[in-house]
Every structure is written in C-alpha cells, then in structure tokens.
Amino acid sequence: MYRETIAHAHGTTEGTASEQHATMLLARAARRGYAIEVTTPGGALITWTRHVFGPGENTVVRADRSITLEPFTPVGTLSDTVRADLDLIAGDPHARYAEENGRRVIRGLVWRIPAFTTARLRARGLVVEEEGLVCLSLTAHLGLLAHAHRTRTTTPEGWRRPSAGDPYGSAGLNRPGGRAGMLYGGGSAAVCSCGGLSAFGGDRSEARRLAREHRRAVAAAFVAEQLTPPPGRDRCSCGRCADCLTA
Ligand SMILES: [Zn+2]
Known part of the structure; x- marks a missing residue:
C-alpha cells in the first residue's frame, strides 16, 4: 500500500493507493510521457505540466502537477544477498511457495530460498503471490531500480x-579580488552507479538536470517494459486512476 499525494489546481489531496492502483498510475503516466522518478524506499514521483486558463481572458499558464507515492512499508536496505535473492525470483517465471518440514520456502526451477529468508522477504513486503506464483512486489521493483x-x-x-601547459594559462589576468591570473571551472560531471551515465554540465544545476533526465529515462523504460499490463487488463478496480492523472 502507498500513501498517494496529488498536487492539483486546488491544493493537495492525500489518499491511499493499492499496488494495483499504483501500477496503473505509473503505466498510464508513462504512456502520456509524464516524468517518473523512483525512490529508494520503493516509491515514485510522477510530474507533468498542464496548460490551464489563467486569471485574465485568453491567458494560458503552465501549471505543475504531481503525484507522490510513498510506500507504507519501505523496502529498507537492499543488501547484496537480498538483491541476489530478489534477482532469482524476478528471473524465474516458475517461482512459487513450497512447504519444507512444515515451513514455507520459495522454490524456482533449480533453486530454493530457505524458510528463514523466505519469511523475511515476506515480512518486508518484497515478494507477493499472484495466481500461485511468487513475484516481486512493486516496492521491491521500484526500490531495486532506485538502488x-x-x-x-x-x-x-x-x-x-x-x-603548466594550460592552453588558457594567461586568461583572466585582470580579475579583481585576488583572482588575477586564475581560471574558473564551473563544470560538473553527472555519473550514475549503473555506469551508463557520464555526462558533463556547464554548471552543477545542469549536471543535476542531466542526472535527473537519466533517472527519468530508466524509470520510463522500466515502466514500459515491466509494468504495462496486457490489453484488456488495463483496468484498476478503484475506478479513479484516470482522475488522479487529470487533476
Ligand atoms: Zn543509471
């Protein structure tokens, strides 16, 4: 379950969102090209801009909208071992619960996760059972992506x-404040732990923007690949998904 905060024209509205509702929101947001960022506790931030009529006649202004999804059960620290177990489950479409000496374990085709670890993954809300199969919860997916x-x-x-040898060595000789002869380097690099980003911004805010664009790109790709429901199942029982995104 998530705490859902919608920032709309008349302020903010708080509510709760089931995993199903949160999944639908993300899938629809991605289809509309809204920006999605995932958070390390396993939540997400969806932002978009609407053009609405302003106070005067025939004025159209930009209005920022957002939906924040905060998990009631944050994923916590995703250690190497936890991530390895989650990778096993995510990578095996046959993962299911089995009983061993009266205790529940998770079993794949060629692996099993012992009872103690299984209990912990369940208690942390990292795994869910769907139609007899064990898969990762939405919070686990989002937390792993953020990690x-x-x-x-x-x-x-x-x-x-x-x-020495600086091609601009003689630049700025007349700068005041003891900076004569010095150079200013405002550039900032944006890097990601995935190794897939090495960008350079003219200043730090540009570097931050490049980092944010990378995080949004990977989130959009993840949602499109993993969370888009098959045709005909593109419905959430809440009946208000569309409303959330047209605030
Ligand atoms: Zn990355």
Whole structure:
C-alpha cells in the first residue's frame, strides 16, 4: 500500500493507493510521457505540466502537477544477498511457495530460498503471490531500480591557478579580488552507479538536470517494459486512476 499525494489546481489531496492502483498510475503516466522518478524506499514521483486558463481572458499558464507515492512499508536496505535473492525470483517465471518440514520456502526451477529468508522477504513486503506464483512486489521493483541508479554530481572545481601547459594559462589576468591570473571551472560531471551515465554540465544545476533526465529515462523504460499490463487488463478496480492523472 502507498500513501498517494496529488498536487492539483486546488491544493493537495492525500489518499491511499493499492499496488494495483499504483501500477496503473505509473503505466498510464508513462504512456502520456509524464516524468517518473523512483525512490529508494520503493516509491515514485510522477510530474507533468498542464496548460490551464489563467486569471485574465485568453491567458494560458503552465501549471505543475504531481503525484507522490510513498510506500507504507519501505523496502529498507537492499543488501547484496537480498538483491541476489530478489534477482532469482524476478528471473524465474516458475517461482512459487513450497512447504519444507512444515515451513514455507520459495522454490524456482533449480533453486530454493530457505524458510528463514523466505519469511523475511515476506515480512518486508518484497515478494507477493499472484495466481500461485511468487513475484516481486512493486516496492521491491521500484526500490531495486532506485538502488541500481544512484546518481551524483561532482563539485565544480571553482577558482584555480592555471597549471603548466594550460592552453588558457594567461586568461583572466585582470580579475579583481585576488583572482588575477586564475581560471574558473564551473563544470560538473553527472555519473550514475549503473555506469551508463557520464555526462558533463556547464554548471552543477545542469549536471543535476542531466542526472535527473537519466533517472527519468530508466524509470520510463522500466515502466514500459515491466509494468504495462496486457490489453484488456488495463483496468484498476478503484475506478479513479484516470482522475488522479487529470487533476
Ligand atoms: Zn543509471
């Protein structure tokens, strides 16, 4: 379950969202091209811009909208062993519960997760049972994705003395404030723990934007590949998914 906060024209509305509802929101948001970012506790932030009529006649203004999904049970620390177990389950379409000496274990085609670990994965809400099969919960999926794409930006160099052989070594000779002869390096690199991002921004806010674009791109790809329901099952029993996204 998620706490769902919708920022709309008249303020914010709080409610709860089931995994099914949250999944539908994400799938629809991705189809509409809305920006999605996942969070390490296993939640998500959906943002988009609407063009609405402004106060005057014939004025159209941009209005920012968002939906925040915060899990009631955050995924917590995803250690190497937990991630390895979750990878096993996610990668095996036959994963299911089995009984061993009266205790529940998770079994795949060629592997099993012992009872103690199975109990912990269940208690942490990382696995769910669907139609007799064990699969990852939405919070587990989102938490893993956030863990795989931890971005950071480097501190700009700032003022420095030109090094020997610097092609711009003589730049800025007339700068005031003791900066004569010094160079300013405002550039900042954006990198991601996945290794798939190495971008450079002219300043740190540009680097942060590049990092955010990367996180949004991987989230959009994940939602399109993993969360898009088959045709005909594109419905959530709540009946208000569409409303949430047209606030
Ligand atoms: Zn990444």
